[in-house]
Amino acid sequence: MTRATATESAGARTRRPSEHVTRDLLDAAAVEFADHGFAGASTRRIAERAGAHQPQINYHFTSKEQLWRATVDHLFSLMDATLPGFDGGPSPEAAFEAVLRSFMRFSAEHPELDRIINLEATAPSPRLEWLVATHLRPRFDAVSDGWTGLRAAGGGADLTAAEVWEVLTGFGALHFANAPMLSLLGIHGENGRSESDAHTERLLAILMPAAAGRA
Amino acid sequence: MTRATATESAGARTRRPSEHVTRDLLDAAAVEFADHGFAGASTRRIAERAGAHQPQINYHFTSKEQLWRATVDHLFSLMDATLPGFDGGPSPEAAFEAVLRSFMRFSAEHPELDRIINLEATAPSPRLEWLVATHLRPRFDAVSDGWTGLRAAGGGADLTAAEVWEVLTGFGALHFANAPMLSLLGIHGENGRSESDAHTERLLAILMPAAAGRA
DNA sequence: TCTCCTTGTTATCGATCGATAACACAGTAT
DNA sequence: ATACTGTGTTATCGATCGATAACAAGGAGA
Numbered sequence: 001m002t003r004a005t006a007t008e009s010a011g012a013r014t015r016r017p018s019e020h021v022t023r024d025l026l027d028a029a030a031v032e033f034a035d036h037g038f039a040g041a042s043t044r045r046i047a048e049r050a051g052a053h054q055p056q057i058n059y060h061f062t063s064k065e066q067l068w069r070a071t072v073d074h075l076f077s078l079m080d081a082t083l084p085g086f087d088g089g090p091s092p093e094a095a096f097e098a099v100l101r102s103f104m105r106f107s108a109e110h111p112e113l114d115r116i117i118n119l120e121a122t123a124p125s126p127r128l129e130w131l132v133a134t135h136l137r138p139r140f141d142a143v144s145d146g147w148t149g150l151r152a153a154g155g156g157a158d159l160t161a162a163e164v165w166e167v168l169t170g171f172g173a174l175h176f177a178n179a180p181m182l183s184l185l186g187i188h189g190e191n192g193r194s195e196s197d198a199h200t201e202r203l204l205a206i207l208m209p210a211a212a213g214r215a
Numbered sequence: 216m217t218r219a220t221a222t223e224s225a226g227a228r229t230r231r232p233s234e235h236v237t238r239d240l241l242d243a244a245a246v247e248f249a250d251h252g253f254a255g256a257s258t259r260r261i262a263e264r265a266g267a268h269q270p271q272i273n274y275h276f277t278s279k280e281q282l283w284r285a286t287v288d289h290l291f292s293l294m295d296a297t298l299p300g301f302d303g304g305p306s307p308e309a310a311f312e313a314v315l316r317s318f319m320r321f322s323a324e325h326p327e328l329d330r331i332i333n334l335e336a337t338a339p340s341p342r343l344e345w346l347v348a349t350h351l352r353p354r355f356d357a358v359s360d361g362w363t364g365l366r367a368a369g370g371g372a373d374l375t376a377a378e379v380w381e382v383l384t385g386f387g388a389l390h391f392a393n394a395p396m397l398s399l400l401g402i403h404g405e406n407g408r409s410e411s412d413a414h415t416e417r418l419l420a421i422l423m424p425a426a427a428g429r430a
Numbered sequence: 431t432c433t434c435c436t437t438g439t440t441a442t443c444g445a446t447c448g449a450t451a452a453c454a455c456a457g458t459a460t
Numbered sequence: 461a462t463a464c465t466g467t468g469t470t471a472t473c474g475a476t477c478g479a480t481a482a483c484a485a486g487g488a489g490a
Contacts, residue, residue, distance in 0.1 A: 018466080018467075039251055040254030042447070044446085044447080054471085055449080056469090057449095059467070064449090110339075119334060119337065121395065121397075122396045123249065133399075162400075170386045171382055171385045174381070175385075178336040181332075181347060184347040185343065187348060187380065230485090258478060259476085268439060269478085272478090273478080275437095279477095279478065288473090432479085432490080434490100435488090435489105437484105437486075438484080439485090441481090442481085443478105445477075446476085446478105448476105453465085454467100455466105456465100460463080460464095
């Protein structure tokens with residue numbers, strides 16, 4: 001078999017640390033789950049992409065389902081590492097704006113997370129319940145609190161917190177998650193920083209007209 | 216096996232017309248493809264839901280792939296049967312507004328179409344290319360023409376046609392497509408007409424502030 | 431009634447799936 | 461050097477997949 005990074009013909013005398021294997025499997029799983037959904041993704045393809053063998057998935061993650069949850073956990077932890085809180089900054093408006101910009105940057109760099117979420121969002125399932133209860137619910141509540149605080153301070157467009165959430169995910173993040181389709185339509189061009197920033201400005205123009213184009 | 220509508224214990228002496236079978240298969244396929252995606256959908260479950268046998272799918276549609284395309288064609292034809300054109304009505308603004316309201320009503324009644332589209336949108340595939348070239352491209356062009364005409368007449372929000380498309384699909388239709396997830400978040404309540412109309416008003420408030428709450 | 435075409439029904443094929451057993455090997459401690 | 465533990469590797473299991481062959485049955489026209 002072909003291992004991703006190990007020395008090829010020499011026979012790979014040394015062994016990768018376990019955490020490297022699990023990390024490579026998580027990265028590979030993110031792409032495969034994002035591309036084909038849970039049912040459509042194949043553990044053999046995931047292992048191949050990670051330069052590992054298929055049974056190693058069960059060894060390190062016990063099951064395909066657990067691998068999926070670990071993948072979602074991993075992607076959310078990556079996001080949390082870059083997202084500021086809603087309570088920082090000189091004003092509630094500046095704090096909310098900072099979160100928005102940071103969220104959009106992450107969504108552009110890691111479209112796999114929003115893809116995985118949207119692929120699960122259309123049908124009830126234990127996975128969807130876990131996803132909402134574990135990750136989406138607390139983040140939705142945080143956005144709601146941040147938005148109501150912002151609105152109380154006189155900032156933000158005339159939208160409810162739920163509508164802000166839907167604009168954020170449906171207009172903001174979906175722009176990157178659905179890039180393959182939007183690209184075929186000629187909407188989404190190259191994946192550079194300018195493309196990402198331009199869409200972020202349009203999102204801000206809808207949610208926070210006063211803040212658009214300020215950064 | 217259990218047939219959907221035929222008389223049960225009597226043994227179904229009569230045979231369903233062929234077009235009824237294909238129609239039932241299309242309706243069943245729409246739900247299954249929308250719930251599990253192309254790869255995750257099973258022809259056996261589709262047949263069972265339609266009260267038919269699995270080989271009948273290949274008989275009437277030759278392959279799973281052709282069934283998928285026929286399902287998309289069918290859903291789009293249902294939509295076209297209710298959508299007015301962009302050139303009717305007393306003004307370009309009234310025409311665009313009528314299209315928006317009609318589109319939202321269809322998306323609420325047939326969330327399967329937007330679900331199928333979104334499930335294909337995240338990864339390149341021959342199906343996605345066919346979907347864009349056959350159905351999305353002409354509709355996107357029509358929306359673009361309608362919007363630029365509306366903007367030229369001084370109506371509509373300060374958004375490009377591409378952004379209008381993304382708001383329409385990502386904020387408007389996705390509200391119904393992702394209803395299972397939004398319901399778990401407490402955003403999407405019952406599926407009644409009032410829920411649909413309320414969201415339509417919020418969409419109009421974003422795209423056409425002057426027209427919001429007018430109908 | 432007999433014929434013929436369409437469609438329903440059953441059985442089954444090869445491929446692929448996730449999971450596990452059995453074994454080989456690497457690395458460390460003794 | 462030996463033993464032990466953790467991990468890679470191979471082989472394979474039962475289940476399910478889409479597709480097809482073979483046959484039965486319905487239904488219209490003669």
